[in-house]
Amino acid sequence: MITRRNDIFDVEKKIAYFSSHQPDGLMVQLMGQNMMRKDGPDHMTERKTIFPAVSPKTVKNVWKTEFEEFTDSILANVKPEGHGDLVDIARQLCGDALRAITGLRNMTWQEIDRTSQGMIDGCANYAGDKQIEARCHDCTAFIDQNIDEMANVLRDCPDASLLSVQLEAGMTMDQIKANIKLAISGGQNEPRDVIAGIVWALLTHPEQLALVLSGEATWMQAFEEYTRWQSPIGMSPRQMAQDYDLHGATLKTGERVFLMFGSGNRDETNFARPEFFDLTQDASASIAFGAGPHFCAGAGASRCLIAEVVLPRLFEALPNLRLNGLTEIGGWAFRGPTTTPVAWDTEAMSESM
Numbered sequence: 438m439i440t441r442r443n444d445i446f447d448v449e450k451k452i453a454y455f456s457s458h459q460p461d462g463l464m465v466q467l468m469g470q471n472m473m474r475k476d477g478p479d480h481m482t483e484r485k486t487i488f489p490a491v492s493p494k495t496v497k498n499v500w501k502t503e504f505e506e507f508t509d510s511i512l513a514n515v516k517p518e519g520h521g522d523l524v525d526i527a528r529q530l531c532g533d534a535l536r537a538i539t540g541l542r543n544m545t546w547q548e549i550d551r552t553s554q555g556m557i558d559g560c561a562n563y564a565g566d567k568q569i570e571a572r573c574h575d576c577t578a579f580i581d582q583n584i585d586e587m588a589n590v591l592r593d594c595p596d597a598s599l600l601s602v603q604l605e606a607g608m609t610m611d612q613i614k615a616n617i618k619l620a621i622s623g624g625q626n627e628p629r630d631v632i633a634g635i636v637w638a639l640l641t642h643p644e645q646l647a648l649v650l651s652g653e654a655t656w657m658q659a660f661e662e663y664t665r666w667q668s669p670i671g672m673s674p675r676q677m678a679q680d681y682d683l684h685g686a687t688l689k690t691g692e693r694v695f696l697m698f699g700s701g702n703r704d705e706t707n708f709a710r711p712e713f714f715d716l717t718q719d720a721s722a723s724i725a726f727g728a729g730p731h732f733c734a735g736a737g738a739s740r741c742l743i744a745e746v747v748l749p750r751l752f753e754a755l756p757n758l759r760l761n762g763l764t765e766i767g768g769w770a771f772r773g774p775t776t777t778p779v780a781w782d783t784e785a786m787s788e789s790m
């Protein structure tokens with residue numbers, strides 16, 4: 438395990454030693470050889486191909502409006518309830534965002550959420566549980582079927598999505614399917630965990646929420662500090678392609694190493710108060726989205742969805758938002774709330790007050 442922030446920041450770029458090419462790894466076995474499991478020119482070619490679908494320009498000019506529309510309608514739907522589980526609300530928000538970004542508008546947000554969880558469980562299934570493996574295969578087959586269906590539509594009527602830009606670039610269906618499954622597996626749980634997690638963190642640190650509501654701090658600062666503090670992706674694996682000496686330890690060719698983002702993001706060498714959720718501290722050294730050629734392709738879309746659209750609207754649309762029971766946080770490789778019960782005032786309540 439590589440645990441120090443500056444070491445991770447350094448070795449992530451040394452792909453000649455720290456390789457993402459892991460043909461025997463669970464992700465490749467179950468989901469195909471996606472761009473995150475490639476190095477060098479092969480990786481960069483696919484990275485360049487998907488860039489138009491997740492570029493800052495496309496996020497700003499195409500996805501942001503769509504994020505705003507479905508967020509307003511989802512919040513308008515839940516508002517009369519007066520209470521709910523923020524993890525469930527976040528599932529729908531992230532599922533709808535991925536339907537747009539991937540191009541799979543023929544899937545429902547529930548199907549995006551179910552297949553994402555099925556693949557995440559499959560990739561963490563080191564015990565080799567046959568049921569988990571079978572469920573993962575069922576999820577990947579379901580996504581493949583929907584990609585085939587949607588590809589026929591998008592060939593005639595292209596859009597800005599991951600599926601469409603890869604089709605237009607002439608990528609093979611195997612490459613396209615592997616990368617779309619990567620986006621669904623990596624693009625549903627993490628933003629979901631961050632939306633529910635940030636609200637929990639702000640409601641359990643009212644002095645931090647007050648900074649945002651008074652304008653002394655921004656929702657983006659809350660986003661950057663929370664993803665540093667909790668590291669939704671706590672670890673990412675690499676395989677040694679050559680021997681490498683790190684602080685006197687030799688990492689041998691063929692060995693697997695874990696880049697511990699969760700540890701690096703609490704490195705006292707880089708952060709003033711690493712153990713504390715504090716919006717006033719400098720979080721710019723955070724490696725929550727990685728630190729090398731595999732830096733998260735969805736970082737821009739996530740920052741826009743969560744900090745520019747969802748958080749300000751959530752606290753605006755759900756007055757007196759408050760915790761309504763115990764929030765449970767789970768996981769280390771993938772870390773976040775499994776439930777965040779909340780309540781808020783409804784029109785009926787404010788009229789009767």
Ligand code: HEM
Nearest residue numbers: 472473623624627628669670673726727731733734735739
């Ligand atoms: C807050 C939410 C998110 C977090 C914390 C996150 C975190 C990460 C991290 C740490 C990596 C790098 C892994 C490594 O170096 O091995 C990564 C890669 C990736 N992420 Fe995200 N991610 C998030 C949201 C998303 C979304 C919404 C999408 C899709 C639209 C996405 C798509 C990807 C892709 C395609 C890669 C691989 C990039 C490459 O190999 O070049 N992520 N993510």
